[in-house]
Amino acid sequence: MEINFTHHQSAHCENGVVSNLMKHNGFNVSEPMVFGIGSGLLFCYIPFLMVNHAPALTYRAMPGFIFKRFAKRVGIKIKREKFKNPQNAKARLDENLNKNNPVGLQVGVYNLVYFPDEYRFHFNAHNLVVYGKKEDSYLISDPVMETVTTLTAKELEKVRFAKGAFAPKGHMYYPIDFPKELALEKAIVKGIKQTCREMLAPVPIVGVKGIRTVAKLIRKWPKKKGTKVANHYLGQVVRMQEEIGTGGGGFRYIYAAFLQEAGKVLKNDTLIELSIEMTAIGDSWRDFALDASRIYKNRSAKDDAYNDVASQLDDIANREEVFFKKLKKAI
Amino acid sequence: MKKSEIPQDKGSLKSANFKELCYAVNENGEYTTAGSSGWTPKTIALNNALQEINERIEKAKIRVLNNQTSPIEYYMELHKMDITILASYVGLWKWRVKRHFKPKVFHKLSQKILQKYADIFEITVDQLKHIEHGN
Numbered sequence: 334m335e336i337n338f339t340h341h342q343s344a345h346c347e348n349g350v351v352s353n354l355m356k357h358n359g360f361n362v363s364e365p366m367v368f369g370i371g372s373g374l375l376f377c378y379i380p381f382l383m384v385n386h387a388p389a390l391t392y393r394a395m396p397g398f399i400f401k402r403f404a405k406r407v408g409i410k411i412k413r414e415k416f417k418n419p420q421n422a423k424a425r426l427d428e429n430l431n432k433n434n435p436v437g438l439q440v441g442v443y444n445l446v447y448f449p450d451e452y453r454f455h456f457n458a459h460n461l462v463v464y465g466k467k468e469d470s471y472l473i474s475d476p477v478m479e480t481v482t483t484l485t486a487k488e489l490e491k492v493r494f495a496k497g498a499f500a501p502k503g504h505m506y507y508p509i510d511f512p513k514e515l516a517l518e519k520a521i522v523k524g525i526k527q528t529c530r531e532m533l534a535p536v537p538i539v540g541v542k543g544i545r546t547v548a549k550l551i552r553k554w555p556k557k558k559g560t561k562v563a564n565h566y567l568g569q570v571v572r573m574q575e576e577i578g579t580g581g582g583g584f585r586y587i588y589a590a591f592l593q594e595a596g597k598v599l600k601n602d603t604l605i606e607l608s609i610e611m612t613a614i615g616d617s618w619r620d621f622a623l624d625a626s627r628i629y630k631n632r633s634a635k636d637d638a639y640n641d642v643a644s645q646l647d648d649i650a651n652r653e654e655v656f657f658k659k660l661k662k663a664i
Numbered sequence: 665m666k667k668s669e670i671p672q673d674k675g676s677l678k679s680a681n682f683k684e685l686c687y688a689v690n691e692n693g694e695y696t697t698a699g700s701s702g703w704t705p706k707t708i709a710l711n712n713a714l715q716e717i718n719e720r721i722e723k724a725k726i727r728v729l730n731n732q733t734s735p736i737e738y739y740m741e742l743h744k745m746d747i748t749i750l751a752s753y754v755g756l757w758k759w760r761v762k763r764h765f766k767p768k769v770f771h772k773l774s775q776k777i778l779q780k781y782a783d784i785f786e787i788t789v790d791q792l793k794h795i796e797h798g799n
Binding site: 344385451477571577586630 | 683
């Protein structure tokens with residue numbers, strides 16, 4: 334069977350799945366709106382954890398949090414299920430498809446056959462929608478892909494039961510209850526407040542302070558780790574910032590799009606002005622990535638170059654600090 | 665970023681005929697989206713990371729052939745895993761997996777455990793034992 338489901342490509346998988354499921358249920362909510370209300374924007378350096386043999390940092394909220402907060406703030410109810418046994422997971426999925434209910438799934442990327450090989454890493458917090466089944470193939474709407482695709486039952490089982498950090502354990506979710514009308518205004522204010530609070534948090538690894546910590550680390554890398562490792566680390570920072578799903582500039586552009594839309598909904602011109610400022614900050618993140626790439630392209634950088642990009646990050650941190658203080662006052 | 669500035673560099677995506685979505689402003693300052701085929705700074709970062717992995721695989725292979733480690737480590741690197749990920753796939757403690765890297769221990773492993781590793785790497789036990797049969 335095939336459910337009449339419209340696929341829209343999005344930048345980020347989690348927002349995209351939520352936005353697509355909402356649209357399917359008759360609520361026109363854009364991807365930036367989901368991202369902003371769910372307080373998706375963040376900066377966090379995670380000490381001691383290594384990903385692909387390099388330090389871990391993130392530009393977004395924990396996987397699953399965006400949807401959770403969004404649902405709570407606009408008043409929809411979500412049903413979530415996890416499974417120990419792949420057979421049960423498959424049976425519940427088929428049951429929902431038979432009831433004409435498209436569902437969101439959390440999956441691992443490594444065995445996702447339709448992804449380009451270069452992008453298949455052990456990352457377990459990807460999201461997609463299953464909207465039907467034809468013979469042995471499941472119909473898949475993966476929001477980061479341009480068009481819909483399919484996976485065989487065996488392939489789907491493999492990605493649903495990928496192992497490692499954030500193992501999905503067959504995680505399946507779908508909205509079950511909607512309010513008559515979405516109360517966007519209040520939800521937007523709550524979402525913005527939390528983002529300001531997190532970005533200005535007095536914690537050395539989170540938000541603006543986290544950016545400064547990373548800048549400090551970058552200055553130390555070439556001496557402490559040697560050029561080769563330092564370059565690898567710096568490459569990882571850029572990859573986290575610009576990888577598929579960020580919409581560019583470490584989610585800053587999506588957030589600027591959200592502020593613009595929020596300004597219109599709340600009839601608040603300050604937000605629209607701040608959106609322009611956020612875009613400029615996003616551009617600075619892009620400049621940082623460009624300059625960093627010049628370092629790891631040559632593979633024989635001087636200390637100076639590292640200090641230089643670190644100073645760029647310090648500058649971004651200062652501007653974001655001012656920015657989020659203004660944003661806090663604007664609502 | 666302006667819509668006209670969205671990079672269309674030749675990247676790893678282009679070969680897969682696939683564009684990722686970017687957010688940018690149009691001439692009127694309104695936010696909109698458009699596809700990007702790639703951006704050189706991140707293509708370089710990705711290629712460097714892949715090269716790093718290939719070096720790790722090559723090193724592991726030499727160590728296996730010199731009898732310094734078992735083929736499990738080679739296949740682990742080949743599948744872009746680390747010990748934590750591999751341990752959670754086989755369902756064993758990390759120290760046990762690490763122990764299985766010792767050639768002496770590896771040669772004494774039971775058929776059952778070997779089969780477990782072989783299934784994860786999608787190869788036969790024979791390929792697991794002799795890496796030159798793999799690939």
